[in-house]
Amino acid sequence: MRKEMPADPDSEKIKVSENKNTGGDGHTTVKDQDIHKGEPGLLHKLVRKKQLEGFFLFVTSRCNSNCKTCFYHDQLNSNQDMTFDEIRRMSETSPRFDKLWMSGGEPFLRDDLVDIIKLFYDNNHARVINLPTNGLLTKRIDEGVGRLIKECPDLQIHLNFSLDGLGATHDTIRGVPGNFKKTIASMELIKKKYGDYPNLIQNVATVVTPEALDEIFDLGVYLLKKDLIATQFFEVVRGDPKDPATKNLTEEQLKALRKKVYPLLEEQANRLFKDFDGVKRKIAKTYFLGFVRFVNELQDANYFGPSPWGMTCTAGKTTIVIDHNGAFRACEVRPAIGRMQDFDFDINKALHSDVMKKEIEEIGGGHKANCWCTHGCWLMSSLKFSPRALLFRIPWAQYKAKKDRIKDFVLPEIDVEAIEYYTVQKASSVGT
Numbered sequence: 001m002r003k004e005m006p007a008d009p010d011s012e013k014i015k016v017s018e019n020k021n022t023g024g025d026g027h028t029t030v031k032d033q034d035i036h037k038g039e040p041g042l043l044h045k046l047v048r049k050k051q052l053e054g055f056f057l058f059v060t061s062r063c064n065s066n067c068k069t070c071f072y073h074d075q076l077n078s079n080q081d082m083t084f085d086e087i088r089r090m091s092e093t094s095p096r097f098d099k100l101w102m103s104g105g106e107p108f109l110r111d112d113l114v115d116i117i118k119l120f121y122d123n124n125h126a127r128v129i130n131l132p133t134n135g136l137l138t139k140r141i142d143e144g145v146g147r148l149i150k151e152c153p154d155l156q157i158h159l160n161f162s163l164d165g166l167g168a169t170h171d172t173i174r175g176v177p178g179n180f181k182k183t184i185a186s187m188e189l190i191k192k193k194y195g196d197y198p199n200l201i202q203n204v205a206t207v208v209t210p211e212a213l214d215e216i217f218d219l220g221v222y223l224l225k226k227d228l229i230a231t232q233f234f235e236v237v238r239g240d241p242k243d244p245a246t247k248n249l250t251e252e253q254l255k256a257l258r259k260k261v262y263p264l265l266e267e268q269a270n271r272l273f274k275d276f277d278g279v280k281r282k283i284a285k286t287y288f289l290g291f292v293r294f295v296n297e298l299q300d301a302n303y304f305g306p307s308p309w310g311m312t313c314t315a316g317k318t319t320i321v322i323d324h325n326g327a328f329r330a331c332e333v334r335p336a337i338g339r340m341q342d343f344d345f346d347i348n349k350a351l352h353s354d355v356m357k358k359e360i361e362e363i364g365g366g367h368k369a370n371c372w373c374t375h376g377c378w379l380m381s382s383l384k385f386s387p388r389a390l391l392f393r394i395p396w397a398q399y400k401a402k403k404d405r406i407k408d409f410v411l412p413e414i415d416v417e418a419i420e421y422y423t424v425q426k427a428s429s430v431g432t
Ligand code: SF4
Pocket: 063, 064, 065, 066, 067, 069, 070, 071, 072, 073, 104, 105, 106, 134
């Protein structure tokens, strides 16, 4: 049973009398049944039919950041966003799917964001949303999350804030003075108001660049010390970024980073599964840590050039990407293959179109596959359809990762004040 939400979400911190997701120490934890929702609930089904499971929607091209790492930079602020009615038509013609992956632009810049999410919740039974944000629009994020909790009670919300470095480094990478402070303020507010809500999981996505490499461990420690996250994923740059220099990491640097942050991931797992009993806890931790290592290994291998995943990429069969302007693709990396305008915004028609069949043929599968990339979303999506990955490769990845374990690791001391009270640079010296 869920507690009724307060009439005014601003008026009090949301309390949940049952099914809390925080332990006595306030950390985010996962209840037994929740392990089977979204990631890391991977063992829910070992054999899945290859049908639509992930709907990727670039809900707007508007953005208030100017990130050096952005792979969508040439599409931003192009004033061609689809209308609410066009998106409604897509929802009404789409089959059911599990997970809505929101993208942009900055999703919270769209006034009707929550209404759009509700469409997929009501019409398509979407029960997990991946909702990324740069964290700049505190009030909108607060209002949006408050509404989602109230109006979509069964939706598991993965609210993913972007943080790519500490203080001024983050601001420079994202081209926004004071970005770090604003994002932390947003995270603190959301945690304070909605931290006890069981279906909200607050995460951080960190894009690893040479510029911030030396700060990434401290960033992870800072977030854990402040208890602001359930998970933090460390991703390499995707696609063709605005500033190609953001992709200049060496193999040694990546390897060293993975080793260094492993204890932080273990700390995340310890907090997430601390309420599980003995064996269950061990399995959950193994799968969480093995899943992250498995995905990171394939990402890092593909960072330096195409390298087979050892499992089929299911792009186009289990996923569809809709750009802000109605163009559609099988995945975020390959080019657009059609326009929803030419299919009357009918998703079923686009999914079963000749262009999509041709695209799936070109992507190939197994040993006949033709392209490989670093994209974590498709790695996560595709591995669910590979019993071999689920049963063997994830536990094996965790077994190998154990060498990076530091026995009785405790978070090191860091200078939180220095991190939070850095000087915000002037706009002219930030960004490119
Ligand atoms: S990566 Fe940065 S610039 Fe690109 S859409 Fe996201 S927030 Fe905007």
